[in-house]
Amino acid sequence: MEAWFALLVGIFFTVAVYLLLSKSIIRVLLGVAILGNAVNLLIFTGGRLTRGVPPVIPGHQDTLTGPAANALPQALILTAIVISFSFFAFLLVLAWRAYEELQTDNTDEMRVAEPKDEPAPPLGY
């Protein structure tokens, strides 16, 4: 099962990186969304794969005895899910705003700060 899970993570990463390398902002955006999932799954492997033992203490006990899933990566991921959501929202709005201002979603054509034919700045003065 571990090998298959690794395959899933690997492919999520591949897809995310491929999309991130794209010129189009929207594809980058989708890449970021998948990357969020991929990273969360990768963090999840840090706690190993365990089935049917959620880290919840049964009602009549004080501590969790017996096997339980690793709660720490889960807490980290829970945070990461929310943060990546907000990051994604920010990127989306930024992309939108950039498109409206610059009339393009192609990163090569976004050239307000560095116009295309502008000479490189001098090396000294």
Added chain:
Amino acid sequence: MLSVFILAPFAGSLLAIFFPPDQRGATAWFAGAIALLCFLVAAGLYPFVTSGGVLRYDLAWLPELGLNFTLRMDGFAWLFTVLVTAIGVLVVLYARYYMAAEDPVPRFLALFLAFMGSMLGVVLSGNLILLAVFWELTSIVSFLLIGYWHHNAHARDGARMALTMTGTGGLCMLVGLLLMGRIVGSYDLDVVLTSGDLIRNSPLYMPVLILILLGALTKSAQFPFHFWLPHAMSAPTPVSAYLHSATMVKAGVFLLARLWPVMAGTEAWFWTVGLAGLSTLLLGAYFAIFQQDLKGLLAYSTISHLGLITVLLSLGSPLAAVAAVFHIVNHATFKASLFMAAGIIDHETGTRDMRKLGGLIRYMPGTAVLAMVASAAMAGVPLLNGFISKEMFFAEAIETHQANILDTMTPYGATLAGMFAVTYSLRFIHSVFYGKAPEDLPKVPHEPPRWMRAPIEFLVLACLVVGIIPAITIGPFLHTAVVAILGASTPQYSLAVWHGWNLPLIMSFVALAGGVGLYFLMRNYLATSIEGPPIFRLLHGQRIFERVLVTLSWKWARSLEQRLGTRRLQPQMRFLVFIAIAAAALPLLLSHYEMPPLLVRSIDPAFALLWAVGIACAIGAALLAKFHRLAALVLLGGAGLTTCLTFVWLSAPDLAVTQLLVEIVTTVLILLGLRWLPKRIEDTQESELLSLQVRFRRLRDFLLAITAGGGVALIAYTMMTRPLPETIASYFLERAYKEGGGTNVVNVILVDFRGFDTLGEIGVLAIVALTVFALLLRFRPQADSLEAPEQQRVQNAFDDDHPDRNEGDSVAEYLFVPSVIMRWMFPVIGMLAAYLFLRGHDLPGGGFAAGIAMSIGFILQYMSGGTRWVEERLRIHPLRWMSIGLLVAAATGIGSWLFGYPFLTSHAQYATLPIVGKFPLASALFFDLGVFSLVLGATVLILIALAHQSIRAPRAHARAMRSGKEAS
């Protein structure tokens, strides 16, 4: 009691800001009262520090790291405290009259008090790290003070240079102090001061010495770092009088004196400190002669006198240390009064150029007399305080401390510098107060207001009294300070004007006579010459400084950018990915990594199916991302759901709940966003005739992505096949219920064990939401995305075709049934959110999940009814919710202080509500309530900001149409 010295100035500084700008007098009274209070407290503490007594004030800060807020006052610190506060009072009084009505005086005095507080902090720190902190504070505040007239380019440059120099030095010093703390094993000053042998014999002594010296020498403007001080003269004169006589530049020599017992006495110390001091002493005095600016002359003279103190400290003999401390006090008194006198001259005549000034004794005799006495003290004329410490310096210079050339040279250098000092002091007096009356001055000179002169009168009186009867006046205080540094090795010394005919006295006379002669030789040249000493004026410290800065911050940065940077995002991203792969692969290669055997064991068919779907979704999303956005989106959702189900099956119910809810919100978000993003129609030509270049680029990207993905898969697999080591997770499992009072361990970690992280995280969320809100506020989409969506157009066309229907009917009827359902869902979702929230501490759920669930409830209302419909019926104040959330979360944390526990300590118990039944009521629940409120507010704010575009757009469109019609 000691904390008064820190609290009063900083609190006063904060209060002073709020004085209205035209209240010069009131602000000055206030600031003066603060300084006076500090002075009186210091004076009252004197009995505690005599004969080696030490006052301490400890406040635990980070005791685990040996870092405490320790204030420590011994005799030496006491002397400095008195100096800093007393001259502070006088400078405030002076500034009251000096500052013009149009200057924002409250800002000045606020900065002034902050500076006084930082300086007192440096002086009183009982901990090396604390000392470095206050040291940096003095650098920063002095930057603001020097640049007080920020409309003046010179002031800005001077301030920047001072900050760069002293800041860099401070950084070096911090490293040095850290090393020293490491050698000693403690940062506590008391411990450090008793570990002299340990430090001097440590192999790290050299680095420590050099680093600390870099800090001290830059601060005290010693050669070759002296050039920032003359440029700092663009500051208002009260600033110069305070910073560059008694405080800021004295911090460097203070540190040298403070660490003198543990660092001095070695050959390395003698050479480095001595060489820097002697060259500063000579060069400073020499340069001072050739200045045309009054304050420039004083600045170089200050540099020279600081050099003198440094030389004394370098000698390593206790007597020299006594002389150094004495000269610190003397120099502060006469130099502060001289700066103030220069300020008066500038103030009343409008110029500081000595070529223009002259004959002022006729217009301001009082000031002239005061300035003459003070500069005579500077020159070392008998019966003044400068004379006595200079005699002590000469006497020490003659002594042989180490048999080397530097020691042999010291007496000659000292006499020469003494001669120069006489020359520039004489020049100061003669060219300003005597000679021809000035012509065409900007102002008609006259005496300053009575109280503006008072501080100078006081200081000059001090010079005289100390100069005539030193043993009775300054003697006991000096002794207290010296004992604090030298302890048992305090030497016998006598403070007296007359020690009989001896070599130092002869040296003094040589210096006096030579200096006077030199001045009259050079008088005519100096009266007309340009600024700066011959030959040396070609060598600009500032020029070199700027060259270095340009090289560092411009040339090297630019060439690095040219080498590694491109003007396009894609190659840059590729570079980043490549670096990431390399960084991950390198340790694998270096550690002879062996891949674990690939075990393709039997897999649960359900998982196989799930993950196959996930993989297919991800790949499909990538393929369709370019032209079929909606499809890509659906597939993206599929990938998200796969993740969610994986969490469900692999014992992470909390994650699954949150992931599911976030997935929903994300999809809504993209759908809202996509409406406004560019449409893209497939270009058939492009897909058929892909150029070789494009194919190559895609292949390269693909390979890069495969490598990255494969690498991550490898890491994941390796990690999963290793046994899980003992981690802190078991700690959480054990204590979650006993100490956190919740059975859902993940939630307990979030709101209790790692509550502070969560507080930070919701802060981030709030910032993101506000940024999104700000990006979209008052923002109207471009005209081309304004037309109604295709579906609405079709629906309207349908209405047009049917005579029995009005336009807009179909739009209104569309999704009628779902929208009714969605409206009725609102309370249900609210219920669900409450349920998730209340059970969160014990069972999967919690503030995050509940907040997002509730926001989905709101979104559904927006989707079904439209923005206007919802906002007519519901009061939605996401900003208020967010702020309440943040406040509640923070208040919960602060609440634990009331019970004497650290921030965010939680208390747990159960409570019973009717209907709901028993539920956990930990204080963490309130924290979670804050999280809930903030997450809800942030999510709703983001979504509403996007949704509002749909109302704004038509409005903007309509306006454009209207103006178009009017134009035609």
